[in-house]
Amino acid sequence: MDKTVNQKAWLLVLPVFLIVAFSAILPLMTVVNYSVQDTFGNNQFFWNGLGWFKELLDPSTDLGSRFFASLWRNLLFSGIILAIEVPLGIVVALSMPRQGWGVAACLVILALPLLIPWNVVGTIWQIFGRPDIGLLGYVLNHMGFDYNYVSNDFDAWATVVVMDVWHWTSLVTLLCYAGLKSIPDAYYQAAQIDGASRWAVFKAIQLPKLHRVLLIAVLLRFMDSFMIYTEPFVVTGGGPGNSTTFISIELVKIALGQFDLGKAAALSLVYNLIIIIVCWVFYTVMTNAGADRQANKGVA
Amino acid sequence: MHSIPGRRIILSLFLIFLLLPIYWLVNMSFKTNGEIVSTMTLWPHKPTIANYMHIFTDESWYSGYINSLKYVAINTVISISFALPAAYAFSRYRFLGDKHLFFWLLSNRMAPPAVYALPFFNLYSAIGLFDTPWAVALAHCLFNVPLAVWILEGFVSSVPREIDETAFLDGYSFPKFFVKILMPLIASGIGVAAFFCFMFSWVELLLARTLTSVDAKPISAVMTRTVSAAGMDWGLLAAAGVLTIIPGALVIWFVRNYIARGFALGRV
């Protein structure tokens, strides 16, 4: 379907443009402003050029080492949770009943973690995991594991990862379930008649239909895990030491903890840039996939 | 017919995994602090509703809930009403810079709140909105408006153009067409978009906490106060947590039949 060219459409878009610009561009200008200045308090600012950026991107400085450490930590975290949540989400979606009362029950339980305020998610796992009062911590310690997310790096990581899996796998599942529901029964019947194995059905029918929703799922999960703040902050406070200090936690520490506005601003800009680049890559892939589908329709 | 081996087991295990931590929270909320700290019990042996009574009688607690619901409601209304015309424009017309604008909007959905916390603080202090529900509601527009545009665009695109043309031929003005014809057609889409706006505004803490201090403090920020001289008040914390889950659970229950379609965002 060809869209008509109509510049007046801008009038319809203008309110959205203004409100988002107000929330995005104005603050960003403040950030840019801060990022090139230094202050010694008393609201006196000095021109600092690209000084903060140089410091930020130089791993030998304190700021730079903290930035890169939290960046790698965050990338590792995003990688781990994607590797767990995407396959797990698909498997759970494939396990869902197709009809009956069970569907609504499953959907409600699945959606539940998604609507819990993020700090409460943290609180839930904080309570659940504590060795003294939490079921998980108590059971693990009585099984002979020396589990304590407050003092042990690995345990802290494991807790944060499991918490994220608990919190967000449902999103992948629900997206995939929606995708699976859109496959007509005839496809399954045809595959049965063609003698396809369970695995062949998945590869030939289900996975191709899930392609698009999976792309959305990976994008959302990558982005949200890349800016994760509240949940680990509540559970571990970024610790023990700095072991679960992700970029957002580092940023808030610098900005609101130390009031190092220049450093925080420089970090913000670089952080934002990374996100926009990743976003652009996904967007391009996605629109290309969409254009592909459009082209197919055109031939058919 | 397309089931995978052991699917019941996989599904059950996963659902138990989801429910267990929530059960533990509920369990704790009905215990006294004495029971929580002294013994490990799988269910409250001396059940108490004291924790809940405390929240319902202490204004600083329950006003937290009201504040949260206020900015969530404001944000949802603003997001949807701003996003609707834009979604229509993106779905139907090509105009200067449309693709870039769409991408720019979407990229804001991905913006880390941590980056915006401080500049928002300055901005809203400067215009006198600091510590009001409006500040949080407007701040959340940063990611909810783009999301709403994106979802609604999908639903508007599924409405055939012929309907617009017929309506205009029948002498409908644009606003009348929009309200009388288009909006009822994409009612489920509006519901889905509202659901997501509610969801993301309700669960966000960092901006909500940064932009409020006393009068508009959201419940999630109030909850960080449970550390007292006598140590953590676990029972109270758990009860407060349970109460924050309930609005979400209610919303899910009402939309349970639309969840699947909703998560497909009208695009599968």
Add this chain to the structure above:
Amino acid sequence: MARIDLVDLAHSYGGPAAPEDSFALKPVSMTWRQGGAYALLGPSGCGKTTLLNLISGIVAPTTGKILFDGVDVTSLTTRERNIAQVFQFPVIYDTMTVGQNLAFPLKNRGVPRAQIDARVAEIAGLLDLEPYLRRKATRLTADAKQKISLGRGLVRSDVAAVLFDEPLTVIDPHLKWELRSKLKALHRALDLTMIYVTHDQTEALTFAETVVVMHDGRVVQAGTPEELFDKPMHTFVGYFIGSPGMNIMPAEVKGREARINGHVIALNRSYDSLPVGAKIEIGVRPEFVNVAMPAPGLLSAQIDRIDDLGRARFARLRVGDVKFAARVPVGFAVPADQVGLIFDTSHVHVYADSHLVEGAP
């Protein structure tokens, strides 16, 4: 390849406890010959797709048995039954090429590579799909996609039967004819048992050697197109097949006479022992009734209109309250209001409660 026997086969979507009236398929016993070309014909909701799905094993019967070459396959899965089925809408594996799509059923059954290639080439040749073998299947037109679905159904040489569920629904009218003749040619070339479900009598009559007509969950007649035309076993067959359909009129029948509105129509056979209390009707195809100038001794009818079908003209009439169609002989000048009817008595059938009654000679 196999002979298929249905023994007291029935299906109810409401379970075995539901009243038999509500069964989607009422108990049926019949035999499908090996290598035959069958059409299952009937209006929507008559149970034909249910019957097809029972044979392929997608649906399990409520009662009864299905035998392939005498072996009971009722409890076997679709896969084990070795059936091919083509659906109403093209089912294409998006990520595969046309060739891979065609090879899929063979690959799943572990057929050796060389055999697969040979068979895929053969089928692609028969369906004119050769130029597309290496193309992605998603990029093709709807009819090419349906050809691929057909191809996947035909690619296995050892199938018990190939079932078609209204396969030409999405095909453009001018291509329908082409694909149908292609199917017929394939049937001759491949010696497969084919069962073709449709609600379109032209499709059924041109494709099949034996047409099975279904009505309201029952098989009402199975026969060659000629048999269905000349001697409908059920008033529904007479009415559903043919255009215009058979004339059915209530009548009093006694011996070799049928009496309508006081007029006597002579019958070729004698009907002395008609069931008592049954609804008696006579049926005659419009092709075997000529209109004439009204005359004493002829049943007279009111003219509604004249349809010119090109090959013939048919008068739409009214006998009393009953609608009636009859042929207008070439060169006959139709009068304004009334005509007389001349019956070809050898083609007048008698029905009791909608079922054909064989008279005595």
